[in-house]
Amino acid sequence: MRIYIGDEALQFELTETLPFNQILQKLSAWAESQNLYIIDYRVAAKPEFAGKEDLNSDEIDVINLQIGDQAQLIESNLRELIDYTDRAGLHVARTIQEDKHLTEQEERDLKNGGAFIAESIETLSKHLEPENAEALAKALNELNTNPDLIEKINALAQVQNQLKLWLRQLEFSRISKEEAAERINNFRAQTAELSDKLERIAAFFTQGKEQDALQLLDSVSQTLVDAVILLRIAEDPKKVGGERLIELLGKITAAVDSRDLVTAADIVDFDLRDLLKEL
Numbered sequence: 001m002r003i004y005i006g007d008e009a010l011q012f013e014l015t016e017t018l019p020f021n022q023i024l025q026k027l028s029a030w031a032e033s034q035n036l037y038i039i040d041y042r043v044a045a046k047p048e049f050a051g052k053e054d055l056n057s058d059e060i061d062v063i064n065l066q067i068g069d070q071a072q073l074i075e076s077n078l079r080e081l082i083d084y085t086d087r088a089g090l091h092v093a094r095t096i097q098e099d100k101h102l103t104e105q106e107e108r109d110l111k112n113g114g115a116f117i118a119e120s121i122e123t124l125s126k127h128l129e130p131e132n133a134e135a136l137a138k139a140l141n142e143l144n145t146n147p148d149l150i151e152k153i154n155a156l157a158q159v160q161n162q163l164k165l166w167l168r169q170l171e172f173s174r175i176s177k178e179e180a181a182e183r184i185n186n187f188r189a190q191t192a193e194l195s196d197k198l199e200r201i202a203a204f205f206t207q208g209k210e211q212d213a214l215q216l217l218d219s220v221s222q223t224l225v226d227a228v229i230l231l232r233i234a235e236d237p238k239k240v241g242g243e244r245l246i247e248l249l250g251k252i253t254a255a256v257d258s259r260d261l262v263t264a265a266d267i268v269d270f271d272l273r274d275l276l277k278e279l
Contacts, residue, residue, distance in 0.1 A: 001061070001062075002061070003062075027063075027065065036068065037073040078166055086160065089160070096149050114140075115144065121136065143156060157254040177233055184230050198272055201268050204216070227245075245279070
């Protein structure tokens, strides 16, 4: 069995045959002793054991590790959760659109997924501060206890917006107050253009051109989330309006997931455009 970190072989010896989960525990303990963490890994079996699910150290050919610090681990976990909540939301939305009910297995999967999200959020909250801890707790409760699928979608949307905001905060963590202020000036210089894009998005929603609306909304939303974080870093007097902006983006996501395109259009065309003028 060989173990690599990138292209570098790790000198790691075992004195006995162990199942992979125990190997991973030992590797994790070693990494943490170096103040590092296992971000990701890939396992390749020896040819004669290809296709076998539960491998042990005698059956493994290569383990490739991706190692990083705590910030990189948190970022990786955030990306994984964002992807998971996105897939869960799309699945529930598709069930509603097709006027179906979740199967018993799907209900169990959603229940387990909700517990996984709640546990992950609890862990992340030890390192990252939620925008609104009470609202986040309420969303997690709705996700895990409310049987109404639309309410579950709304809850997933709120959770996902918090995750995306946390991720962007990590990515912007090295930006100085001065650089943030400069970027805010650049953002304000393009608010008229952004307002025009929001008007187009609302029109697309109204016309039933959902994919066109979502494609444009994705890029505009990222710009707006970036602006919120930059307002905070720069300690800009308008940063309070940024909190309202995050709330509106969550409502748009929930409306789209619930197939309420009229409400999504109204929020974009009126609430979001008005708030943009204030920023």
